[in-house]
Amino acid sequence: MPGEDEPMAEQSNTGLGLDYIMSLENVPTKLHPQLQIFNDAGVHTDTVQNSGAYALSEADNSVRIDSFRENFKVEVKRLTDSEMEFDIIGVDASIANAFRRILMSEVPTMAIERVYIANNTSVLKDEVLSHRLGLVPIRADPRLFEYPDNEGDDRNEKNTIVFGLHGRCEVKQSRIKVKSDKLKWLPNGSEFPSEDIKPNTASTKPKTFTSFSCSQDSLPEFSNDSIGLTYPDIILSKLGPGQEIELEAHAVKGIGKTHTKWSPVAPAWYRMLPEVVLLKDVVDEQAEELKDKCRPNVFDIEDIGKGKRRAKVARPRNCTVCRECIRGGKEWEDRVSLRRVKNHFIFTIESTGALPPEVLFAEAVKILEDKCQSVISELS
Numbered sequence: 308m309p310g311e312d313e314p315m316a317e318q319s320n321t322g323l324g325l326d327y328i329m330s331l332e333n334v335p336t337k338l339h340p341q342l343q344i345f346n347d348a349g350v351h352t353d354t355v356q357n358s359g360a361y362a363l364s365e366a367d368n369s370v371r372i373d374s375f376r377e378n379f380k381v382e383v384k385r386l387t388d389s390e391m392e393f394d395i396i397g398v399d400a401s402i403a404n405a406f407r408r409i410l411m412s413e414v415p416t417m418a419i420e421r422v423y424i425a426n427n428t429s430v431l432k433d434e435v436l437s438h439r440l441g442l443v444p445i446r447a448d449p450r451l452f453e454y455p456d457n458e459g460d461d462r463n464e465k466n467t468i469v470f471g472l473h474g475r476c477e478v479k480q481s482r483i484k485v486k487s488d489k490l491k492w493l494p495n496g497s498e499f500p501s502e503d504i505k506p507n508t509a510s511t512k513p514k515t516f517t518s519f520s521c522s523q524d525s526l527p528e529f530s531n532d533s534i535g536l537t538y539p540d541i542i543l544s545k546l547g548p549g550q551e552i553e554l555e556a557h558a559v560k561g562i563g564k565t566h567t568k569w570s571p572v573a574p575a576w577y578r579m580l581p582e583v584v585l586l587k588d589v590v591d592e593q594a595e596e597l598k599d600k601c602r603p604n605v606f607d608i609e610d611i612g613k614g615k616r617r618a619k620v621a622r623p624r625n626c627t628v629c630r631e632c633i634r635g636g637k638e639w640e641d642r643v644s645l646r647r648v649k650n651h652f653i654f655t656i657e658s659t660g661a662l663p664p665e666v667l668f669a670e671a672v673k674i675l676e677d678k679c680q681s682v683i684s685e686l687s
């Protein structure tokens with residue numbers, strides 16, 4: 308046995324030395340050629356400055372500020388109240404991914420964080436009901452609110468939105484649904500007396516769970532019905548005859564990194580622009596077959612005269628890269644090439660309703676800018 312300070316001899320699991328194994332026949336002494344690193348391959352692949360990342364496919368992946376300024380574009384393709392599809396052109400995948408991650412976890416929203424339950428005789432336990440309430444999207448501009456402190460003792464009109472909910476199913480009534488429209492905004496703050504603080508005998512008004520100095524609807528920023536629920540028809544619970552729920556739900560500002568209920572998107576995603584290339588003419592029956600193979604309708608058929616018809620790529624953006632068009636033998640792989648444009652991203656933002664999707668993207672840009680600024684100031 309070697310002493311404590313002596314290094315162990317190099318051994319395999321079976322107790323045989325590495326030299327012995329390497330001396331055996333048919334033991335490879337170097338990597339398979341396909342696994343070897345080419346001389347022109349990138350060496351610092353963890354940096355975006357690595358221009359060799361796509362060298363083998365003869366693409367220049369270097370990041371240069373002048374080409375970024377020249378090529379960078381944002382084109383909005385579709386915009387509704389809750390959804391936006393737009394193209395980001397001329398950026399690296401790391402930038403597109405940074406926006407996606409910031410949108411999901413760093414752009415703040417308001418969400419229900421504390422629930423004070425006075426009565427709950429429904430079949431849902433208090434914890435489950437509170438969890439459901441937390442996931443109800445709140446329509447309120449988070450930029451108008453401050454973050455609360457962690458202790459939760461400073462709940463005021465600048466950092467808290469209070470909703471009250473009271474639902475009851477009468478004894479002779481049939482079962483009812485309690486939906487999110489039952490949550491009513493209380494602009495004056497909490498109405499429940501706080502149990503852990505004794506009522507001030509000098510005052511007729513007992514202490515509550517918030518200390519609002521004024522009514523929120525008297526503030527100009529909260530006028531015009533600016534606070535409410537995004538969706539009024541989310542089922543929170545069901546009540547049978549004689550059952551009742553009475554509670555207060557307090558919403559505060561937070562970010563998706565803390566809990567997904569604060570995430571303003573549901574969700575945000577991107578894909579690279581597909582590029583479908585026909586390597587050979589695909590004509591007549593084969594053209595029909597190709598068109599039929601593609602359910603997203605990427606191909607059209609054009610008349611090329613003399614009764615002949617040829618397939619052409621008409622809507623490459625529709626391509627989902629299902630690869631159906633190159634199935635059916637090598638001849639199809641030789642006809643169609645499926646590629647991606649590596650610096651063109653089709654981005655989709657689906658907002659949960661706190662802010663419109665175009666505002667969410669603008670907020671994500673500001674957050675990324677702040678991060679870059681803090682890196683610059685750290686380094687300088």
Ligand code: SF4
Nearest residue numbers: 601626627629630632
């Ligand atoms: S990969 Fe699928 S969607 Fe794309 S062109 Fe081929 S069949 Fe159509």
